[in-house]
Amino acid sequence: MQSRTPRRPPLAAGWNEGAQKGIRVLQVAAFQKIPWLVHGFSTRPGGVSDLDGQKVLNLGAVEWDSRANVEENKRRFQTAIGADDFTFVSLHQIHSDVVRSLDTPPAKQCKGDAIATGTPGLLLGVRTADCAPVLVVDPKKRVVAAIHAGWRGTLQRIVAKSIGQMQMEFGCNPKDLVAAIGPTIGGCCYEVGTEVASQFAATFPNAGEFFDELRTGDEPNPLQWLNMMPPGHQPPPKNVILNLPKANKLQLLEGGIPEKNIHVTNLCTSCDVSQLFSYRKERDRSGRLLSVIGIRQAIP
Numbered sequence: 001m002q003s004r005t006p007r008r009p010p011l012a013a014g015w016n017e018g019a020q021k022g023i024r025v026l027q028v029a030a031f032q033k034i035p036w037l038v039h040g041f042s043t044r045p046g047g048v049s050d051l052d053g054q055k056v057l058n059l060g061a062v063e064w065d066s067r068a069n070v071e072e073n074k075r076r077f078q079t080a081i082g083a084d085d086f087t088f089v090s091l092h093q094i095h096s097d098v099v100r101s102l103d104t105p106p107a108k109q110c111k112g113d114a115i116a117t118g119t120p121g122l123l124l125g126v127r128t129a130d131c132a133p134v135l136v137v138d139p140k141k142r143v144v145a146a147i148h149a150g151w152r153g154t155l156q157r158i159v160a161k162s163i164g165q166m167q168m169e170f171g172c173n174p175k176d177l178v179a180a181i182g183p184t185i186g187g188c189c190y191e192v193g194t195e196v197a198s199q200f201a202a203t204f205p206n207a208g209e210f211f212d213e214l215r216t217g218d219e220p221n222p223l224q225w226l227n228m229m230p231p232g233h234q235p236p237p238k239n240v241i242l243n244l245p246k247a248n249k250l251q252l253l254e255g256g257i258p259e260k261n262i263h264v265t266n267l268c269t270s271c272d273v274s275q276l277f278s279y280r281k282e283r284d285r286s287g288r289l290l291s292v293i294g295i296r297q298a299i300p
Helices: 067-080 151-155 158-170 194-203 244-254 279-285
Strands: 015-020 023-028 037-042 045-051 054-056 087-090 099-101 114-117 122-128 132-138 143-149 178-181 262-264 289-295
Touching: 015 067, 023 045, 023 067, 037 067, 037 132, 045 067, 067 289, 087 114, 099 158, 114 122, 114 158, 122 132, 122 143, 132 158, 132 244, 132 289, 143 151, 143 158, 143 289, 151 158, 151 194, 151 244, 158 244, 178 244, 244 262
Parallel strands: 087 122, 099 114, 178 262
Antiparallel strands: 015 023, 023 037, 037 289, 045 054, 114 143, 122 289, 132 143, 132 178
């Protein structure tokens, strides 16, 4: 019997997928209703980058691709979402809790993992290949933010701190914010060590909700006398599964954003490498996805 490629699940409610010249873009219906907003989450197909005989839309610096290809892919992606006239701005991502507020494009790329702006014409972007890309918009204040949240950034509350920055810098009310979490490695696939679970348990009182089974490695093992190791020695603890999208959704909720205003894809990067990129699954052969958001200069 021939093996079959796993069927991709239907998009979650409130999400749309469009295509232009082979470029497929994921968008949020609630964002599309805001006339001055532009946004999009990239996928794998299309582009000019060659990966193992396939043309893909790689949007980040990787050893197997050229800078010229990445720039052309970015140009095509911006065209696909109607953002040709935007100035693209991204950060040198360092898995931190650093949030930047920008009025103008920086002279050189800054380090950090979240950007917010109220300036029209800037297209804020974060690159991912398993980490959670989070886009946030304030429809009343006309402020947007793009957040890169891997497990380290999530542990440091990068999403909550971004909401706080929007409040302090731009006077945003969390109840007005609308947020979207794009394709991320899911709770089906993201194995992490018990030391990671320990750090979350020490930081979040509700850390048990982030994992399939919260184990830190300190629990007594009732089978320790039945293993092949010397008496009193336990086998190394098994890994645990971290639900990264859920952990960041809970931060959005705790930051004051109403649940009805939070939109999460049901797409796992590791499960669907035919449509997405996953560093955990592909390692050095992975590309990078790009998630962007910006404010139009003029309402069309």
